[in-house]
Amino acid sequence: DQQVKQNSPSLSVQEGRISILNCDYTNSMFDYFLWYKKYPAEGPTFLISISSIKDKNEDGRFTVFLNKSAKHLSLHIVPSQPGDSAVYFCAAGGGGADGLTFGKGTHLIIQP
Amino acid sequence: DVKVTQSSRYLVKRTGEKVFLECVQDMDHENMFWYRQDPGLGLRLIYFSYDVKMKEKGDIPEGYSVSREKKERFSLILESASTNQTSMYLCASTTQGRYPYEQYFGPGTRLTVT
Numbered sequence: 001d002q003q004v005k006q007n008s009p010s011l012s013v014q015e016g017r018i019s020i021l022n023c024d025y026t027n028s029m030f031d032y033f034l035w036y037k038k039y040p041a042e043g044p045t046f047l048i049s050i051s052s053i054k055d056k057n058e059d060g061r062f063t064v065f066l067n068k069s070a071k072h073l074s075l076h077i078v079p080s081q082p083g084d085s086a087v088y089f090c091a092a093g094g095g096g097a098d099g100l101t102f103g104k105g106t107h108l109i110i111q112p
Numbered sequence: 113d114v115k116v117t118q119s120s121r122y123l124v125k126r127t128g129e130k131v132f133l134e135c136v137q138d139m140d141h142e143n144m145f146w147y148r149q150d151p152g153l154g155l156r157l158i159y160f161s162y163d164v165k166m167k168e169k170g171d172i173p174e175g176y177s178v179s180r181e182k183k184e185r186f187s188l189i190l191e192s193a194s195t196n197q198t199s200m201y202l203c204a205s206t207t208q209g210r211y212p213y214e215q216y217f218g219p220g221t222r223l224t225v226t
Contacts, residue, residue: 009152032213043116043202043217044155089154093213099145099170100213104154 003027004092006103014111019077021106023090031094035075038087085110116218118203124224131190133221135203142208144186148199161186193225
């Protein structure tokens with residue numbers, strides 16, 4: 001059973017516009033959520049995180065929103081840049097699981 | 113800056129061979145993890161370790177074993193490589209401190225088993 005779901009395998013956004021990546025989870029015991037970015041042939045790099053006691057965390061162009069009642073989080077990238085083209089993984093920590101539980105990823109493509 | 117290194121970026125092995133993947137981290141992290149990444153499946157946890165000589169099975173441990181003889185080093189062993197173990201293997205580490213969930217990843221090893 002997939003506890004962290006990213007339902008969009010890919011997303012195409014024009015340069016300069018907002019990119020919104022979505023993630024849903026089923027385990028209400030998760031207490032920490034993270035976004036990782038991955039380029040081909042490289043390991044994932046940590047992007048931004050949010051604790052379950054918050055509903056928003058912002059870092060430069062990146063903002064993560066958490067809606068606990070809906071068990072949903074989203075990553076907003078504004079403005080989108082060509083270097084943002086990558087696979088983005090949503091991950092959750094806690095909930096009785098060891099380590100992190102990852103979604104399957106969303107491939108973000110920024111069009112010039 | 114945390115650095116996690118993996119012994120090989122690309123590896124080609126034959127079916128039935130014993131394969132060793134090495135991972136070293138330089139931040140004195142207690143926790144270390146091995147994942148595999150496959151298209152459409154995301155990252156799946158193979159094994160992890162909370163301390164030297166400690167190991168725990170993840171979600172897909174079959175066909176793999178691990179070794180952690182030193183704190184900074186975590187090895188993944190494919191006892192008898194099979195073609196379905198062709199994948200990208202990622203090592204990660206994290207502290208047991210304030211932010212135990214923020215894992216730092218190595219560059220990955222692309223393993224092909226023929």
